[in-house]
Each structure stands twice: as structure tokens, then as C-alpha cells.
Amino acid sequence: xxxxxxxxxxxxxxxxxxxxxxxxxxxxxxxxxxxxxxxxxxxxxxxxxxxxxxxxxxxxxxxxxxxxxxxxxxxxxxxxxxxxxxxxxxxxxxxxxxxxxxxxxxxxxxxxxxxxxxxxxxxxxxxxxxxxxxxxxxxxxxxxxxxxxxxxxxxxxxxxxxxxxxxxxxxxxxxxxxxxxxxxxxxxxxxxxxxxxxxxxxxxxxxxxxxxxxxxxxxxxxxxxxxxxxxxxxxxxxxxxxxxxxxxxxxxxxxxxxxxxxxxxxxxxxxxxxxxxxxxxxxxxxxxxxxxxxxxxxxxxxxxxxxxxxxxxxxxxxxxxxxxxxxxxxxxxxxxxxxxxxxxxxxxxxxxxxxxxxxxxxxxxxxxxxxxxxxxxxxxxxxxxxxxxxxxxxxxxxxxxxxxxxxxxxxxxxxxxxxxxxxxxxxxxxxxxxxxxxxxxxxxxxxxxxxxxxxxxxxxxxxxxxxxxxxxxxxxxxxxxxxxxxxxxxxxxxxxxxxxxxxxxxxxxxxxxxxxxxxxxxxxxxxxxxxxxxxxxxxxxxxxxxxxxxxxxxxxxxxxxxxxxxxxxxxxxxxxxxxxxxxxxxxxxxxxxxxxxxxxxxxxxxxxxxxxxxxxxxxxxxxxxxxxxxxxxxxxxxxxxxxxxxxxxxxxxxxxxxxxxxxxxxxxxxxxxxxxxxxxxxxxxxxxxxxxxxxxxxxxxxxxxxxxxxxxxxxxxxxxxxxxxxxxxxxxxxxxxxxxxxxxxxxxxxxxxxxxxxxxxxxxxxxxxxxxxxxxxxxxxxxxxxxxxxxxxxxxxxxxxxxxxxxxxxxxxxxxxxxxxxxxxxxxxxxxxxxxxxxxxxxxxxxxxxxxxxxxxxxxxxxxxxxxxxxxxxxxxxxxxxxxxxxxxxxx
Numbered sequence: 057x058x059x060x061x062x063x064x065x066x067x068x069x070x071x072x073x074x075x076x077x078x079x080x081x082x083x084x085x086x087x088x089x090x091x092x093x094x095x096x097x098x099x100x101x102x103x104x105x106x107x108x109x110x111x112x113x114x115x116x117x118x119x120x121x122x123x124x125x126x127x128x129x130x131x132x133x134x135x136x137x138x139x140x141x142x143x144x145x146x147x148x149x150x151x152x153x154x155x156x157x158x159x160x161x162x163x164x165x166x167x168x169x170x171x172x173x174x175x176x177x178x179x180x181x182x183x184x185x186x187x188x189x190x191x192x193x194x195x196x197x198x199x200x201x202x203x204x205x206x207x208x209x210x211x212x213x214x215x216x217x218x219x220x221x222x223x224x225x226x227x228x229x230x231x232x233x234x235x236x237x238x239x240x241x242x243x244x245x246x247x248x249x250x251x252x253x254x255x256x257x258x259x260x261x262x263x264x265x266x267x268x269x270x271x272x273x274x275x276x277x278x279x280x281x282x283x284x285x286x287x288x289x290x291x292x293x294x295x296x297x298x299x300x301x302x303x304x305x306x307x308x309x310x311x312x313x314x315x316x317x318x319x320x321x322x323x324x325x326x327x328x329x330x331x332x333x334x335x336x337x338x339x340x341x342x343x344x345x346x347x348x349x350x351x352x353x354x355x356x357x358x359x360x361x362x363x364x365x366x367x368x369x370x371x372x373x374x375x376x377x378x379x380x381x382x383x384x385x386x387x388x389x390x391x392x393x394x395x396x397x398x399x400x401x402x403x404x405x406x407x408x409x410x411x412x413x414x415x416x417x418x419x420x421x422x423x424x425x426x427x428x429x430x431x432x433x434x435x436x437x438x439x440x441x442x443x444x445x446x447x448x449x450x451x452x453x454x455x456x457x458x459x460x461x462x463x464x465x466x467x468x469x470x471x472x473x474x475x476x477x478x479x480x481x482x483x484x485x486x487x488x489x490x491x492x493x494x495x496x497x498x499x500x501x502x503x504x505x506x507x508x509x510x511x512x513x514x515x516x517x518x519x520x521x522x523x524x525x526x527x528x529x530x531x532x533x534x535x536x537x538x539x540x541x542x543x544x545x546x547x548x549x550x551x552x553x554x555x556x557x558x559x560x561x562x563x564x565x566x567x568x569x570x571x572x573x574x575x576x577x578x579x580x581x582x583x584x585x586x587x588x589x590x591x592x593x594x595x596x597x598x599x600x601x602x603x604x605x606x607x608x609x610x611x612x613x614x615x616x617x618x619x620x621x622x623x624x625x626x627x628x629x630x631x632x633x634x635x636x637x638x639x640x641x642x643x644x645x646x647x648x649x650x651x652x653x654x655x656x657x658x659x660x661x662x663x664x665x666x667x668x669x670x671x672x673x674x675x676x677x678x679x680x681x682x683x684x685x686x687x688x689x690x691x692x693x694x695x696x697x698x699x700x701x702x703x704x705x706x707x708x709x710x711x712x713x714x715x716x717x718x719x720x721x722x723x724x725x726x727x728x729x730x731x732x733x734x735x736x737x738x739x740x741x742x743x744x745x746x747x748x749x750x751x752x753x754x755x756x757x758x759x760x761x762x763x764x765x766x767x768x769x770x771x772x773x774x775x776x777x778x779x780x781x782x783x784x785x786x787x788x789x790x791x792x793x794x795x796x797x798x799x800x801x802x803x804x805x806x807x808x809x810x811x812x813x814x815x816x817x818x819x820x821x822x823x824x825x826x827x828x829x830x831x832x833x834x835x836x837x838x839x840x841x842x843x844x845x846x847x848x849x850x851x852x853x854x855x856x857x858x859x860x861x862x863x864x865x866x867x868x869x870x871x872x873x874x875x876x877x878x879x880x881x882x883x884x885x886x887x888x889x890x891x892x893x894x895x896x897x898x899x900x901x902x903x904x905x906x907x908x909x910x911x912x913x914x915x916x917x918x919x920x921x922x923x924x925x926x927x928x929x930x931x932x933x934x935x936x937x938x939x940x941x942x943x944x945x946x947x948x
Contacts, residue, residue: 061869062184062254064152066195066240066262068128069098071202072119072150074141075133076102076110083156084132085110086204087192094194094201094208099124119148128152129183130192130202135159135170138188139177146181153178154202155187161246162189171248178249190245191221196238197264203243212237214349215259217252218271219244223338227269230342235483236349239264251277256284260291261836267348269341270296270332278660278773282330283841286774289331289513290835293506295344296334298323322657325681326773329690331513333506343499346488352464354503356433358384360426361407363438364414364445368470369407372436372493379501380508383407390429397421413444420453427461434464434503436496441474451478455485464488464503468496512690514800514839524559526724528731531557535734535759544758545592548637551755555740558728560721562752563642569635571617575610577638584608584641587616588754589624593631595756598671600624606641613638642753646710646746648703651679652722654729654738660773662729666722668700669742685776686726691719704745711747718743718750733762733771767906775843781901787888791852795897798847798863800839806849807834809860814883820918821880837865844868846901850881850890861885864894866902866910873908879921891924899928903948911945 071091075084084104089111091100101124102110105117116122129145131138135157145153160171171188178185186193192203196211205221207228214236218224221243228241239262242255252270259265268288275281288294298320327334335341359381363369373383383406386394394408397418403409410422419439426435437454441447447469458465467482467489469475482489490496531554538546546554552562564581567590568574578585589602597603601623604616620636651669654662664686667679680697682690695701695715704713721743729735737758744753762771769775782796798806810818811828818826829837840847847865851858862881869875877898881891902910914921914932916939922932925944935941 062152062186062250062258064127065154065184065186065193065242065250066200066258067198068126068152068200070101070124070126071096071098071128071130071200072101072103072116072122072126074103074129074131076104076115077107078110082132083204084130087130087132087156087202088113090201090203090205090208094196095199096201097199099126101126119144119150126150128154128202130154130156132156132204135167135188138170139173142174142177142181142183142185145183146177151183153183153185154190154192155185155245156190156192156204157187158189160188160248171246175248184254185249186242187245188248191224191243193243194238194241203241207232209241210235210237211239212349213239213264213266213351214345215240215242215262215265215268216271217242217244217255217259217268219247219273220271221245223271226338227342227345231345233483234346236345239266247276251280253277253280253284256281256288256294260284260288261832265292266351267293267345268295269345270294271341272296272298275659279770279775279843282326282660282773283844285330285332286513286839287836287841289510290839291832293348294330294332295341295348295502296327296332297336297338297341298327298334319657321681322660322663325663325683326660328509329512329683329774331506331509333502333509335502339495340498340502343488343490343495344502346490347464347466347499347502348506350464350486350488352434352462352503354434354464354500354507356507357381357504358431358433359500360384360386360429360432360435361438362410362419362423362426362435363407363440364410364412364419364442364450365438365440366403366407366409368438368440368468368493369403369409372438372468372497373407375494375497376436376501379498379504381497381501381504384426384429384432386426387429387431390425390431393425394422397425412440412442416446416449416453419450420457423454423457423465427457427463427465432463434466434500436466436468436493436500438468438493438496439470439475439478441469441471447471447475447478448481451481455481455487458487459485464500466490466496466500468493512693526559526727526731527557531728531732532734535732539734539759539761543592544760545595546757546759547592547634548588548590548755551738551757552752554728554732554735554757555752555755558724560724560740560752561717561749562755563639566638567635568617568638571614574617574636574638575613578607578610578613581638581640585613586639586641586753587613587620587636588639589620590634590637591624591628591631592634594624594628597754600627639753642744642751643746646713648700648713648745650700650718650743650745650750651739651741652725652743653679653741654725654735656736656771661771662735664694664722664725664729666694667698673741682726683774684726684729684772685774686723688719688723691722694722695719713745714747714750718745721750721752730769730772730776733766733769734759736760769843775841778842778846781848781897783897785893787890789888791888793861793890793893794851794858795848795894796851797842798838798840798849798865802849802860803834803838805851805858805860806838806863809863809882812882812884813880817880817883820915820921821878823913823915840865846898846905848894848897848901850894862890862894864891864898866898866907868902868905868907873906875902875907875910877910877912879924886920892928895924895928899946899948908948909945910948911943914942914944916940916942 073088076088077085088102102115107115129150160167194201194209196209205225224243361369399411426432469478549565555562566577568577584606587604607613649669651673653665657663665679665681678699680694682694706712739756740752742753778797785793845867849860850862864879866875866877930944930946933943
């Protein structure tokens with residue numbers, strides 16, 4: 057089973073170039089000549105009715121005249137001709153195309169109409185299209201240079217995907233002298249069809265690609281982007297540089313690609329949750345390309361610095377600490393050995409200053425001692441070209457040491473002419489090398505950031521508790537009632553009712569429409585009380601001085617009512633004043649004022665922020681963002697990223713705050729925004745926390761109608777764990793079977809399940825002989841995107857432990873309504889109806905997702921499986937190309 061249908065963009069057997077000519081400046085002509093010069097291993101044919109030959113090769117008027125099967129079309133003709141060419145390609149069975157032509161959405165209304173025609177033609181002919189207005193694609197190992205640039209990439213293991221062709225050419229030019237090779241280079245252009253998600257799907261499982269670089273200007277489809285990003289980042293490092301972080305840049309991006317960009321703060325949170333590393337500049341992207349291209353990983357954030365000069369070592373150390381790395385504390389054994397090796401006046405700590413006159417052997421020995429220390433996770437080697445130093449000899453020591461360790465080793469050889477040979481050696485042997493110590497420290501920090509973000513990526517939040525399930529239906533009815541009245545902002549009491557439905561503790565609130573009602577409410581709630589102005593038209597009560605605290609008697613309550621309503625009418629005469637709300641005053645003992653806010657990003661959907669609360673929230677800007685769904689690990693990470701977290705521990709006479717209660721509230725808010733697509737904005741401020749409890753004192757919620765065509769969780773960039781699909785099924789022999797979606801933590805159980813299958817069953821399932829799942833397969837099978845794929849496992853409990861007895865999965869094909877399925881049942885649990893039960897549940901889920909056709913391949917020898925699918929109504933046909941395979945399909 058495969059997730060990507062863009063394979064032929066990267067490994068076509070034959071290519072046709074539309075518009076190719078020998079005319080000076082012809083884009084198609086440059087593309088054709090690049091194909092010839094790059095050593096493309098397949099057939100390459102120019103198509104242009106105006107020419108008989110191009111670049112000395114026979115030229116054809118159209119595909120019909122070619123009379124050869126072509127898998128990839130490269131199109132560089134006027135924009136208004138492209139849709140017709142795609143129709144011609146569809147008739148000839150071409151399934152992939154690159155449109156280099158400009159003149160589409162970036163050119164205004166007429167261009168938008170042409171782009172819509174292009175997309176319609178691509179869909180109609182089932183062709184995946186890269187572009188338009190793109191540089192093209194390179195696959196160096198295949199000899200494919202389907203671009204019109206002048207650069208030819210070296211073959212290697214770094215993939216580059218960019219929305220800017222100019223950035224591609226710059227990266228290619230930069231990589232050449234550093235001997236950094238590429239597995240693929242993709243210029244997306246306008247991305248009318250093939251987008252980041254499609255390319256990331258392919259690269260995730262591409263054996264030639266070890267790391268991925270992305271240049272992002274804007275995102276159109278957040279779900280596809282996040283799905284592809286998370287799939288790739290689970291298996292290999294992904295580094296992203298994002299432009300349009302500020303308004304002026306955003307406007308430039310819109311005019312360039314036609315794509316909208318999200319908030320820079322939100323995008324950074326998205327990258328962290330997606331397991332990727334975001335960098336801020338092309339310089340940093342270059343630095344990351346080197347360090348990740350070396351193929352090393354870091355186990356922790358403890359770094360050692362070996363230097364022949366104190367100043368450069370301190371510069372690197374300062375920058376490393378600013379970026380979240382720590383300086384390793386050398387073990388007693390390492391320090392003792394360094395004392396023997398180095399002169400008496402060495403630095404006696406980390407950074408390890410081996411002194412300016414250190415010969416190559418001394419430098420190398422110190423480096424090897426650091427690498428052998430279990431307290432050290434990575435080493436930065438720095439050299440200043442002092443007169444007594446041979447930079448090339450020291451570089452050879454570093455290269456030799458780096459070859460004998462799994463820890464990352466980075467080099468910073470400062471200077472120019474004297475260190476040029478050393479930099480060449482580092483490039484030749486794959487050692488990341490930099491000119492400045494701060495840049496080298498940044499590069500090492502990217503490894504640490506990737507390792508930290510991987511922990512966020514692996515989280516698959518489930519429901520909080522079966523005992524305290526939220527009243528989703530009740531909350532939705534409240535919202536429907538508000539919208540039926542033509543309102544979009546919930547009143548305080550309504551907002552708190554929504555919070556209560558999701559088991560978030562709130563203060564009891566009573567609405568009073570007169571001074572007397574306010575007094576009755578205060579007596580019922582017991583003094584002291586808080587009174588607040590209540591108006592759907594006043595967003596922030598502080599704007600009208602609309603809060604009175606710690607009212608302790610009847611007279612102060614009556615007086616406060618008049619003051620609040622009179623001042624609100626004076627400052628906001630257009631506002632409808634409903635009265636005031638009365639609440640019991642939350643004790644201020646050991647209290648911390650916090651804030652939780654939800655906003656709806658136009659690209660990535662709901663985003664949850666947490667930080668310091670009170671009236672100065674926006675001024676202090678102390679907040680951390682998280683992309684729902686959240687779990688305890690993600691919540692704790694968010695809390696630790698705020699300054700207010702330092703106030704949650706014990707200090708002075710203050711006991712520590714109940715952080716567990718806070719974490720539960722943040723998770724409940726996450727559940728709320730997952731389940732209630734109608735909620736577009738929420739603010740709990742203040743959220744008061746002490747050592748006993750955390751309680752929502754004030755809340756504001758804004759809602760909007762959910763589009764009727766929106767699927768479940770369609771408002772979110774990350775699909776939550778589908779808890780509602782869990783089923784308990786009694787088997788005919790009395791055993792209890794649980795069918796549920798697979799989770800990342802099922803990895804070991806999935807491995808044990810595959811290991812326990814017979815050799816024949818393994819072969820029937822995977823169509824190849826395997827002993828067990830590779831680490832990549834294990835990640836791919838258990839860490840799935842529930843939006844576009846599903847894996848339902850059947851488990852039974854044996855001696856208190858879950859045991860997997862079967863699994864059925866489907867993967868939906870991009871851009872269509874078809875999915876491919878696979879199923880396998882443990883040999884020991886055959887003939888109990890498990891396969892049929894799993895398949896029926898799988899088909900029901902696919903149908904609910906809007907998929908229309910389920911198909912798959914079954915070996916002809918697998919008679920049991922053929923009998924199963926026949927009983928479920930699948931049609932069975934022989935494969936036209938392979939008689940050992942049957943094609944099975946069913947309309948759902």
C-alpha cells in the first residue's frame with residue numbers, strides 16, 4: 057500500500073517536453089537540453105508541431121505521432137494552451153505533468169480562470185500536476201533534471217521542496233562547492249494540484265531521502281500539509297524556513313504565489329507539533345542542510361566545545377545556551393585525562409581550550425576524550441588559524457574522530473585562505489563545517505530542537521476520562537439557542553455553562569437586572585462578592601471600568617450596581633446593558649492569575665494559548681501556543697514555555713499551585729474546541745489557581761455556524777484520536793473482541809503480532825518475505841493520520857495484557873474518492889469471524905469519510921482472503937499484467 061500517487065514525477069520511464077524548441081530563451085528548450093545533459097535514464101521526446109528537430113533530436117507534432125508510452129509531461133507553452141495539452145495527455149495515458157508556464161493565478165482574474173481550467177483538466181484526466189509557474193523537478197540519481205535552471209544537482213540524500221524557484225537555484229549553487237547532494241529538488245510554484253502534502257508523502261517513504269528542507273511562503277490546505285509533514289517527520293528530519301512573518305512580507309507572498317500565510321506565532325507552534333525544525337533565514341537553512349545532511353542524531357542537549365581560542369569558545373557557548381543547549385559537565389575521568397594531556401593553564405572546564413599553540417595530535421586527543429564521555433551528546437570543534445597551527449592537519453584529526461562516533465561533530469574553522477583546504481576536506485568527508493562559532497552553535501541547536509519536537513509529534517491525545525465525559529450535546533444545544541436569537545457572543549452565564557458541560561470548574565454566576573436582584577444574589581451566594589457589567593456588546597469589561605471586587609455588605613452592592621450600569625451607558629451609549637452578574641469572591645490566598653484563550657487561525661484552525669492573566673495579558677504577551685488536540689505532555693510543555701510557570705512553584709509564603717488541575721482544564725478546553733466546531737473564539741481570563749484548585753472566574757465565547765458540508769473534525773489541522781470508533785464485539789465462541797483505531801503506543805504489540813504470523817500469512821499480506829516490521833514500517837503502521845487513513849485492530853485481553861489478533865486498514869488516494877485496503881488475521885484466531893467483522897467496521901468508516909470505492913490486490917493463491925472479500929460483496933478480476941494477482945473492489 058502506498059500513500060503517494062506522484063511517483064511518476066520523480067521516476068518516469070519516459071518524458072515528453074511540450075513547446076521544446078531551439079529558440080534562444082525558450083523555457084521548454086532549456087528543459088529539454090537539461091534532460092539530455094543530465095543523463096536521464098529514460099526516453100526523452102520534444103513535442104512541437106513547428107519543428108522537425110530540437111537539439112538534434114527528432115521532434116513530434118503531438119503525442120499521437122510519438123506512438124510511445126510517456127509517463128511524465130513537461131509543459132512550457134502559453135498558459136491558454138495548457139488545459140488542452142492535459143486533455144491530450146489524458147488520452148495517451150500520461151499520469152503526471154509539470155507545468156513550467158506562468159500566467160495563471162499570479163496574474164489576476166484571467167489567470168485565475170486559466171488555473172481553474174488547468175485543475176479541471178487535471179482532475180478529468182486523472183493527472184497529477186506540479187505547478188504552474190514552477191522551476192520544475194530534479195531527481196539526480198535518476199538523471200532527471202526537468203527544470204529550466206542552469207544548475208545541476210549532485211546526487212545525495214537531502215530533499216528540497218520550495219515554493220520559490222529562485223530559492224531552489226540559490227540552494228543548488230550553494231550546495232555544489234560543499235559537495236552536498238540532493239535526492240530530489242521540487243519547485244512547487246503555484247501548487248494548483250500537487251502541494252507540500254503530496255510531495256512529503258512521497259519523500260517520507262523514499263529510501264534515497266534522509267532529510268527534507270522546505271521553503272514555505274503560504275499554506276492552502278492545512279490538513280494535507282500537516283498530514284504530509286507529520287508522516288515525513290516521523291521518519292526523517294524536516295527543516296522549514298517560512299517567509300511572510302510580517303505584514304509586508306505576507307502581502308508580497310500573496311502577490312507571488314496566491315497563497316495565504318498564517319500567523320508566524322501559530323506557524324511556529326504548528327512546526328513544533330509537526331516534529332519539524334523551523335529556522336528563520338536562508339543562512340540557517342543552509343546551516344541545517346549541512347548538519348542534517350550528515351545523518352547524525354543527538355540524544356540530548358549537552359554539548360562540548362573544543363577550541364584553540366578562548367574568545368570563539370565563549371561566543372559559541374553563549375549562543376548555544378540562548379538556544380536551549382547546555383554545556384556538558386565533563387566526567388571526573390575525562391577531566392583527569394585532560395589534565396594529563398593539556399598544558400597547566402588550559403581552561404579546566406567546558407569549553408575546553410586546548411591553547412593556541414596546540415598541535416594537531418593534542419587537539420585530536422582532546423576531541424576524542426570528549427566524544428567518549430557519556431555526559432556529552434555532541435561536540436563543536438573550533439579553530440582559529442594562529443601562526444603556529446596547521447588547520448588542515450587539525451581538520452584531519454576531526455574527520456578521523458567523527459568517523460568513529462555516532463555523536464554529531466561540527467567544525468568551525470574561522471578565517472579564509474588558510475582554512476580553505478580544511479573546509480574542502482570537511483565537505484569531502486561529510487563533516488558539517490561553518491565559518492562562525494555562533495552559526496555552528498545554531499546548527500547544533502537544530503539537532504536538539506528536532507529531538508524535542510519529535511516528542512510532541514509522537515503524542516496522540518485520547519479522551520481524558522470515561523468517568524467525566526463531557527456533555528457535548530448539551531453544550532451544542534446552548535450554542536444553537538444563542539445563534540437562533542441572532543447572536544454570536546455568548547453571555548457570561550451561557551459561556552460558563554459551556555465550560556461546565558466540559559467539566560471545567562467555574563464560579564457560580566447570577567444575573568441581576570436591578571439593585572434589589574443584585575442584593576438577593578449576593579445574600580444567596582454569601583459575601584464577599586464580585587459584580588460585573590453584563591452586555592453582549594462590551595467585549596472587555598475593563599474598557600468601561602465594569603468590575604467591582606470584594607463587596608462585603610448590602611449597601612456596597614446597591615451602590616456598585618448603579619455605578620456599573622451608569623458608567624457603561626456613559627462610555628458605551630450604543631451598548632445594550634442587560635444588568636450585572638454577581639459571583640462569590642474567589643479567595644485571593646496563594647492565587648495566581650492565568651489566562652486560556654482559543655482563536656481560529658484562518659489556515660490551521662483552532663489554536664490554544666496559555667499564559668499570564670489579568671488586564672495586562674496582551675501587554676505582557678506571556679503566552680505559549682498549542683495546536684489541539686492536547687494531552688498531558690503537550691500541556692506541560694506549553695506551561696513550561698511561559699514566564700508565569702516560574703510563579704507556580706512555592707516561594708515566600710506561597711504554596712505551590714495545583715498544576716495537575718491546570719493541566720486538566722487545558723485538556724478540557726482542547727476537548728471543547730475539538731468537539732464544538734462552532735466555537736471560533738474563547739477566553740477564560742482570569743483563571744485563578746492556588747494550591748487547592750483552579751477555577752474559571754470569567755469567560756467569553758464567540759460562535760459561528762458550522763458549514764453543513766464540513767466533516768467531523770474538519771475545522772482542525774490535526775485529526776484527534778477517533779474514540780467513537782471503539783467497539784466491543786462478542787465472538788461466537790464467547791471471547792470478547794475490542795475493535796479500535798491503532799495508536800502510536802501499540803508499536804510493540806504490532807511488532808509482536810507480525811512476528812507471530814506464519815511465513816505464508818506474512819507473504820500473503822506483504823507480498824514479500826519479511827521476518828518483522830522495519831522501524832520505518834512500524835512507525836508508518838502505528839502513527840497514522842486518521843483523516844486520510846485508518847487502521848482498526850482487533851484485540852483480546854490475555855492475562856491482563858492486550859493481544860492483537862487482527863488488523864484492517866485503508867489508505868485514501870489523494871484527490872479522489874477511492875481507498876486501498878489490506879487486512880490480516882493471526883493464524884491462531886482464524887475461522888472466528890474476526891476478518892469479516894474488521895472489514896465491515898473498516899468499510900463503514902470509509903463510507904462515513906465520503907469514500908466511494910474500496911479496492912485492493914490479493915494474491916491468487918490466497919484463497920481464504922478471496923473467499924472473505926467475495927462474501928463481503930467485492931468484485932474480483934484477474935490483473936491484466938500479473939496473473940498471480942487478483943484485483944478486488946467494492947462500491948461502498
